[in-house]
Amino acid sequence: MFFFVFGIIVMFTNPCIIRAEQVDVLIEKLVEKGVLNSSEAEQLAKETRKNTASVPAWFEKIDFSGDIRLRHDTQWIEDDSNDYDRNRERFRIRFGFKAKTSNTTEVGVRLASGSGYQNTTNQSCDGHARGKEIFIDRAYASWKPADFIKITGGKHKNLLFTSSLVWDSDVNPEGISECFKFDATNNISIFSNFGQWIIEELSVNDTDRDPTLMVYQIGSVIKPSKNIKIEFGGAFYDFKNLDEIDYDDLGDKEEFQGYNHRHGQQMVFDANEKLLNEFKCFELTAKVKVKKVLPVPFTVFGSYIKNTDADVGDMQSKGLDPGDSSNPADLAAYSGDDRDTGWQLGFSAGNKKKKGDWYAKYFYQELEDYAFPAVFVDSDFHGGGTNNKGHLVQAKYMLADNIQAGATGFFTEREDEDKDGKKDENRVQLDLIIQF
Numbered sequence: 262m263f264f265f266v267f268g269i270i271v272m273f274t275n276p277c278i279i280r281a282e283q284v285d286v287l288i289e290k291l292v293e294k295g296v297l298n299s300s301e302a303e304q305l306a307k308e309t310r311k312n313t314a315s316v317p318a319w320f321e322k323i324d325f326s327g328d329i330r331l332r333h334d335t336q337w338i339e340d341d342s343n344d345y346d347r348n349r350e351r352f353r354i355r356f357g358f359k360a361k362t363s364n365t366t367e368v369g370v371r372l373a374s375g376s377g378y379q380n381t382t383n384q385s386c387d388g389h390a391r392g393k394e395i396f397i398d399r400a401y402a403s404w405k406p407a408d409f410i411k412i413t414g415g416k417h418k419n420l421l422f423t424s425s426l427v428w429d430s431d432v433n434p435e436g437i438s439e440c441f442k443f444d445a446t447n448n449i450s451i452f453s454n455f456g457q458w459i460i461e462e463l464s465v466n467d468t469d470r471d472p473t474l475m476v477y478q479i480g481s482v483i484k485p486s487k488n489i490k491i492e493f494g495g496a497f498y499d500f501k502n503l504d505e506i507d508y509d510d511l512g513d514k515e516e517f518q519g520y521n522h523r524h525g526q527q528m529v530f531d532a533n534e535k536l537l538n539e540f541k542c543f544e545l546t547a548k549v550k551v552k553k554v555l556p557v558p559f560t561v562f563g564s565y566i567k568n569t570d571a572d573v574g575d576m577q578s579k580g581l582d583p584g585d586s587s588n589p590a591d592l593a594a595y596s597g598d599d600r601d602t603g604w605q606l607g608f609s610a611g612n613k614k615k616k617g618d619w620y621a622k623y624f625y626q627e628l629e630d631y632a633f634p635a636v637f638v639d640s641d642f643h644g645g646g647t648n649n650k651g652h653l654v655q656a657k658y659m660l661a662d663n664i665q666a667g668a669t670g671f672f673t674e675r676e677d678e679d680k681d682g683k684k685d686e687n688r689v690q691l692d693l694i695i696q697f
Contacts, residue, residue: 326696327356332383333691336644341682350386357399365405369417373398380429381640399433411440421454422480422494424546424564425639426605426626432637434458436473448485452494454478463505472506475499480546488554493547500540500634507534524646525681526635529580529589537580539570542633559610562624571601571631594679600648603628607653615662622655627676643673643686650676663696 288306291297297305330353337346357371372395375382384393401415413420414437419428436458444450456476463471480494521528529537548562573592580589607624627650628638635646643649651673658666671688675681 322362323358323360325356325358327354328694328696329354330692330694332693335689337687338644338684339686340684351383352386353382353384354395355382355398366402367405368402369399370397371399372396375431378640379432380637380645382431409441409443413438413440421456421476421478421496422452422492422546423496423544424562424605425642426564426603426628427544427566427633428637429639431640434474438476448483450482452478452480452482454496460500460503461506463507470502470505472500472502475501488552490550491548492550493545496544496546498540498542498544498633500542503536503539506536521635521646524635524644525648525675526630526646527576527589527592527680529576529592531579532581534581537576538631539572540568540631540634541570542566542568555610557611557619559608561608562605563607564605566603566628566632568599568601568632571599573597573599573631591680595677598677600629600631600677603632603647611657613657613659613665616659618659620655620657623653625652626650629676630680641669641688641690642671643675643684644688648676648681649673665692665694665696667692667694 285306288297288302292299292302332351332353334349334351335346338344353374355371355373357369359367359369361367373382374384374393375396375398376384376394377396382398397416399416399418401413401417403411403413403417405411416433416435417438419430419432419434420438420440421428434456436456438458439455440452441454442450442452454476455478456474458474458476460472460474476496476498478494478496480492483491485491526538531537543566545565546563548560550558550560552558573595574597577589577592580592582588603626605624605626607622609620609622611620612618613620626642628647630648632647638647639645642653643651651671653669653671655669656667660666667690669690669692671686673687674685675683678684
């Protein structure tokens with residue numbers, strides 16, 4: 262019996278690295294059940310301490326996680342000058358950890374594949390199988406001095422209650438966020454989120470007013486019954502000091518404004534080569550989740566965004582073409598329309614938790630040119646950017662608790678063809694996601 266029990270303990274301790282304290286607890290249980298007497302227990306404890314790997318206490322506080330996504334991506338594109346198809350094999354890999362450094366503090370780091378853009382972590386299989394890059398996707402520290410408040414700094418997860426109409430899920434803001442949550446009653450809670458996020462750091466001598474985003478959000482979660490949850494929130498996004506961006510500051514045009522320009526959002530500069538585009542945006546988001554009415558939970562959701570500082574007429578009258586940028590005269594096609602709103606409405610059903618679960622989602626959206634900075638919105642819908650409308654249809658199935666198969670279809674077109682001409686795009690993505 263002694264060697265049988267000893268063999269079981271060694272088998273579990275070697276591959277799984279159990280701490281000595283856990284072994285002692287197990288031996289005590291064996292003594293209580295009469296499997297071992299006191300002398301056998303003492304001898305077993307001595308032997309297992311010799312064979313049990315020592316694990317530092319700090320290591321047990323680290324939570325590792327990651328995932329790999331394999332994707333086939335096909336686009337069918339029609340525009341004024343050319344119709345073409347595009348097929349890509351792509352992948353995404355993310356790996357990171359978070360650790361409790363004290364009862365109130367946490368740090369986290371995550372690495373991800375991609376090309377460095379903030380709203381995608383996809384890597385395409387190309388370039389004669391050359392090596393692919395890994396980027397810092399998250400690096401943050403958070404402090405939770407009380408149950409109702411959490412402060413996070415660094416490059417961190419977007420903590421807002423929002424939607425893909427406004428934020429791509431791959432965007433991890435940089436700066437500081439403060440989150441508050443209070444229980445008003447047993448069924449009603451109030452939340453508020455604030456952010457001071459860095460947009461650009463201008464390496465110029467005549468200003469210290471770097472472009473930043475100030476975020477203010479307030480909302481509520483209401484549970485009128487155990488099967489219904491209602492969430493809604495309103496946010497204000499104040500993009501400050503964008504007029505401090507000089508055309509020459511854009512460098513290789515791959516920065517914030519350059520990306521926007523390439524994705525349907527024309528950046529316009531005045532005679533002093535200062536940016537005329539402004540964004541002060543209000544967002545409303547709502548979600549209603551219902552359980553036990555249908556065989557699976559279902560959710561209805563919606564989102565609305567409006568940029569109160571969009572002024573196409575001002576950009577047209579004051580804007581100049583500095584050479585590489587777009588021509589502000591093209592904005593005349595909008596005839597005074599400031600192109601400043603967007604909305605999304607949809608529903609989902611099912612679960613994505615364990616083997617055998619299925620999940621389906623649908624929404625329709627319209628997003629005008631200047632409703633929100635194009636650099637942050639969904640990179641897959643209509644090829645990324647603004648000035649789009651159309652449908653998303655998605656289905657997922659859990660092959661195992663940690664393996665998910667999915668298919669997503671996008672059926673989109675330009676929201677307004679007057680300035681940029683026709684562009685219709687249908688897209689299908691087939692995914693296999695393995696979590697570890």
